Amino acid sequence: MTGVAENHNTSLPPKEAGLFKRLLKMYEQKQYKMALKIAKQILSNPKLADHGETLAMKGLTLSYMGRKEEAYEDVKRGLKSDLKSYVCWHVYGLIQRGDKKYEEAMKCYVNALKIDKDNIQILRDLATLQVQLRDLEGFRDTRYRLAVLRPSQRSHWLAYAVALHLQGELPLAIKVMEECRKLAHPEKREDCDVEYGEYILYQLELMMEAGSFPEAIEHSLRYESYVFDNVSLLENRVKAYLASGKKKEANEILFTLLDRNAENWKYYQDLSFPTDSAENLLEFCKEMQKSKPSARTPKKIPLTLTQGDEFRILVRSYLTQGLQKGLPALFNDIKLLYKEPSKASIIEEEVFKILDMEKSRSSQVSPQTSSDEDLPASTLLWTYYFLAQHSDQKRDYIKALEYVDLAIEHTPTLVESYSFKAKIYKHMNRLVEAADCMDEAQSLDTSDRFINYKTGKYLLRANLVDRAETILAKFTREGMKASENLCDMQCFWYMIESARALNRLGKVGEALKILHVIDRHFMDIVDDQLDFHAYCLRKSTIRSYVALIRLEDSVRQHKFYVNAAVLAAEIYLQLSEKQPTDSDDDGINDPSMSAADKKKLKNKQRKAKKKADSERIQQEAAEKAKAHTKVKKDDDEPAAAQKEDLVPEKLAKPEDPLEQACHFLRPLLVLDIPHFDLHRVIFDVYQRKGKYAIAVRSLLRMMSLQPNHPKVAECRTVCLDFENTVNGVPSAIQEVTQEALLAIKQFVPV
Amino acid sequence: MAKLAYYNDLAVGAVCCRQETPAPPGTLPVEGRRLYIMTLGCLAPYRRHKIGTLLLDHVLAICQKDGYTAVVLHVQVNNEAALAFYKAHGFEIIDRTEQYYKRIEPADAFLLEKKMAALATATADGGSVVDEKLSKMKVSG
Numbered sequence: 070m071t072g073v074a075e076n077h078n079t080s081l082p083p084k085e086a087g088l089f090k091r092l093l094k095m096y097e098q099k100q101y102k103m104a105l106k107i108a109k110q111i112l113s114n115p116k117l118a119d120h121g122e123t124l125a126m127k128g129l130t131l132s133y134m135g136r137k138e139e140a141y142e143d144v145k146r147g148l149k150s151d152l153k154s155y156v157c158w159h160v161y162g163l164i165q166r167g168d169k170k171y172e173e174a175m176k177c178y179v180n181a182l183k184i185d186k187d188n189i190q191i192l193r194d195l196a197t198l199q200v201q202l203r204d205l206e207g208f209r210d211t212r213y214r215l216a217v218l219r220p221s222q223r224s225h226w227l228a229y230a231v232a233l234h235l236q237g238e239l240p241l242a243i244k245v246m247e248e249c250r251k252l253a254h255p256e257k258r259e260d261c262d263v264e265y266g267e268y269i270l271y272q273l274e275l276m277m278e279a280g281s282f283p284e285a286i287e288h289s290l291r292y293e294s295y296v297f298d299n300v301s302l303l304e305n306r307v308k309a310y311l312a313s314g315k316k317k318e319a320n321e322i323l324f325t326l327l328d329r330n331a332e333n334w335k336y337y338q339d340l341s342f343p344t345d346s347a348e349n350l351l352e353f354c355k356e357m358q359k360s361k362p363s364a365r366t367p368k369k370i371p372l373t374l375t376q377g378d379e380f381r382i383l384v385r386s387y388l389t390q391g392l393q394k395g396l397p398a399l400f401n402d403i404k405l406l407y408k409e410p411s412k413a414s415i416i417e418e419e420v421f422k423i424l425d426m427e428k429s430r431s432s433q434v435s436p437q438t439s440s441d442e443d444l445p446a447s448t449l450l451w452t453y454y455f456l457a458q459h460s461d462q463k464r465d466y467i468k469a470l471e472y473v474d475l476a477i478e479h480t481p482t483l484v485e486s487y488s489f490k491a492k493i494y495k496h497m498n499r500l501v502e503a504a505d506c507m508d509e510a511q512s513l514d515t516s517d518r519f520i521n522y523k524t525g526k527y528l529l530r531a532n533l534v535d536r537a538e539t540i541l542a543k544f545t546r547e548g549m550k551a552s553e554n555l556c557d558m559q560c561f562w563y564m565i566e567s568a569r570a571l572n573r574l575g576k577v578g579e580a581l582k583i584l585h586v587i588d589r590h591f592m593d594i595v596d597d598q599l600d601f602h603a604y605c606l607r608k609s610t611i612r613s614y615v616a617l618i619r620l621e622d623s624v625r626q627h628k629f630y631v632n633a634a635v636l637a638a639e640i641y642l643q644l645s646e647k648q649p650t651d652s653d654d655d656g657i658n659d660p661s662m663s664a665a666d667k668k669k670l671k672n673k674q675r676k677a678k679k680k681a682d683s684e685r686i687q688q689e690a691a692e693k694a695k696a697h698t699k700v701k702k703d704d705d706e707p708a709a710a711q712k713e714d715l716v717p718e719k720l721a722k723p724e725d726p727l728e729q730a731c732h733f734l735r736p737l738l739v740l741d742i743p744h745f746d747l748h749r750v751i752f753d754v755y756q757r758k759g760k761y762a763i764a765v766r767s768l769l770r771m772m773s774l775q776p777n778h779p780k781v782a783e784c785r786t787v788c789l790d791f792e793n794t795v796n797g798v799p800s801a802i803q804e805v806t807q808e809a810l811l812a813i814k815q816f817v818p819v
Numbered sequence: 820m821a822k823l824a825y826y827n828d829l830a831v832g833a834v835c836c837r838q839e840t841p842a843p844p845g846t847l848p849v850e851g852r853r854l855y856i857m858t859l860g861c862l863a864p865y866r867r868h869k870i871g872t873l874l875l876d877h878v879l880a881i882c883q884k885d886g887y888t889a890v891v892l893h894v895q896v897n898n899e900a901a902l903a904f905y906k907a908h909g910f911e912i913i914d915r916t917e918q919y920y921k922r923i924e925p926a927d928a929f930l931l932e933k934k935m936a937a938l939a940t941a942t943a944d945g946g947s948v949v950d951e952k953l954s955k956m957k958v959s960g
Contacts, residue, residue: 445827447827480865481862483829
């Protein structure tokens with residue numbers, strides 16, 4: 070809730086002025102019923118029936134009680150009768166902000182500030198919306214005004230520094246931060262709190278970003294003892310030392326960091342040695358192995374540095390250890406070594422040796438009589454499991470299945486064997502078998518959420534939507550369909566897989582519905598920032614706040630959104646290809662069907678439709694009831710802007726499919742995402758829309774990503790036809806496009 | 820009453836037992852209550868690691884705690900390994916049940932019994948104490 074600027078309007082008689090004060094107090098305390106009563110009391114005075122500020126407050130109160138229409142009416146009436154009141158304008162802004170009409174709200178705040186230019190509350194609200202809408206210049210100016218108005222409050226300076234940072238004015242941001250730090254500097258070191266440490270670290274980050282490394286080094290040394298997050302401080306200092314060529318000093322700090330955490334690969338990479346030879350790091354890793362015997366990274370790095378026999382010896386002991394310990398992830402752990410074929414074959418040879426040894430050991434009647442009494446009996450199992458993964462990596466799926474079956478025969482209770490068997494089937498494109506196999510794995514451990522979700526995913530891949538629903542329901546809330554619950558919970562992997570399955574099953578409308586919900590979730594993620602602008606500055610978690618702002622700027626480049634957008638565009642492209650006809654696309658027009666079959670099908674469909682309709686009506690009634698209770702529950706929150714209902718039947722017949730596709734693709738055009746399929750659909754959609762510049766740009770990206778893809782050649786042919794068409798477009802675009810077309814013409818696939 | 824035995828985090832053995840069904844009316848009542856082991860097993864690759872002993876000790880501990888007078892179980896007549904295992908743990912053959920198994924050959928089974936009374940002093944240390952060498956294993960329900 071946001072407070073309303075204190076009223077200085079004295080136009081009310083003393084009695085009503087007192088009431089108005091109480092009205093404000095009741096509103097602040099969320100006593101909306103009381104507030105409403107007082108407002109009505111003031112307005113009941115015939116002379117004051119049109120009192121603007123009271124009407125505004127009454128409207129604002131109503132909006133928090135969920136009575137949106139009346140609220141707007143009152144607020145607008147209030148504003149009309151008192152256009153010179155900043156309270157009225159502020160309230161009009163607040164109520165629009167509640168409906169997410171941020172631009173309109175901003176205009177209202179600006180109007181309010183014209184009347185009362187130094188109103189702190191309104192300036193704050195304005196700043197919040199400016200940063201939300203990324204009017205960074207405006208944000209900076211507003212923040213500056215706030216800081217100047219209250220120069221002793223350091224939180225204002227802090228916010229000003231952030232505004233400068235976002236606007237890219239780093240040197241000034243550093244200076245402001247320094248003033249801010251001085252204001253916060255504790256008298257005694259013991260009094261230092263986390264907040265002060267955060268100031269120092271934020272200032273350090275600004276210096277690093279500005280590239281002022283000597284300054285950063287000095288800063289980090291001087292205030293080291295005030296900082297609680299020591300690791301960030303030291304990591305930044307390493308970066309600064311390395312950037313200024315001070316390798317020795319960087320090494321010193323890296324040793325300290327490695328002592329804290331010997332598993333961070335980056336620390337090893339940043340170490341400098343007198344010569345460039347890999348031997349140095351190898352030696353260092355050996356020392357680390359001695360001082361940190363339980364650390365895995367110093368054992369793993371040498372595997373990347375060595376070759377031939379030296380590698381063989383190291384990898385043998387690494388594998389033996391892992392297999393004896395029974396590390397399920399051993400294969401994934403060393404998978405990166407498979408980039409070098411010579412290493413892959415050495416690994417294969419060594420694992421075969423271990424396999425032979427283990428086989429002969431297990432065939433002995435009594436293992437306890439031999440000297441290797443302590444060797445575990447499970448090594449053979451893990452060796453089979455490893456070999457299955459190894460063969461799968463080599464795409465030798467038959468062998469992989471053999472090994473995984475041996476593993477299952479050896480120990481039929483290991484869930485991983487079954488789930489990996491499912492994965493092999495998946496790689497063989499035998500999706501139903503894969504799903505069944507994963508289901509079996511799941512049946513061995515029904516309380517494990519990971520294997521449950523895997524099973525759901527595999528079932529969806531095999532288009533077994535109903536079975537997936539049943540399995541996933543084990544972990545979703547009771548009394549609600551699993552699919553609904555997972556969509557509400559923003560469970561994106563599920564939404565994507567389920568939309569794909571529905572699309573494959575021809576349920577285009579339902580698939581589109583899910584995709585639109587994904588789009589809305591991403592809108593929500595962007596909207597949800599709003600609360601953080603004030604919160605983060607108050608809590609002084611500035612570094613995370615700036616990271617959040619940057620994340621939100623490109624949140625749609627997340628693969629979940631990109632995948633949803635690609636699928637949506639593909640579906641809409643298909644829909645735009647189809648001739649719009651009145652008859653449903655239900656297979657009736659299939660000429661291969663006999664007349665009798667057609668009749669049967671029609672009857673079936675009619676029945677199905679009837680059933681579906683009655684179900685839908687019931688469902689809708691239930692949903693309405695639910696929505697009703699929800700409104701009641703959220704009484705003290707302004708009801709969020711109502712979203713249009715998504716109806717699958719309607720979605721499957723869009724008026725302008727290409728425009729719908731653009732709705733999904735547009736946010737991605739400004740983000741440069743290296744995703745071939747994305748650019749393929751962008752090309753197809755925008756080429757049909759006649760936006761050749763965008764299409765051509767995407768083709769250029771496709772050419773750089775996968776030059777030999779057949780689609781590239783196809784698009785080039787389409788593209789070279791543009792030349793005749795582009796003459797109609799504005800000359801600036803034409804020029805760029807011509808240039809790109811030339812590049813496309815001259816392009817030779819490698 | 821069932822338990823699983825884990826070896827290196829793998830489920831490799833299990834035991835399941837229940838109170839013996841009371842003798843049908845008219846027959847001679849057996850003295851006291853007996854515990855019947857329905858199944859006790861360990862996957863082949865993990866045998867000879869004292870997992871069976873661990874599971875059996877667990878059963879004996881139940882007997883001790885709940886005051887059963889004896890443990891009984893069936894073993895297929897040709898299962899030498901199992902017979903040796905149970906004999907080593909103080910079981911004796913008390914009967915031969917003909918046509919006990921319906922789907923495997925030979926279908927006859929021995930009925931084995933171990934009296935608990937005679938063990939009253941011995942079980943104190945033979946209960947559910949896990950051999951320290953077998954710290955890799957644990958029993959869990």
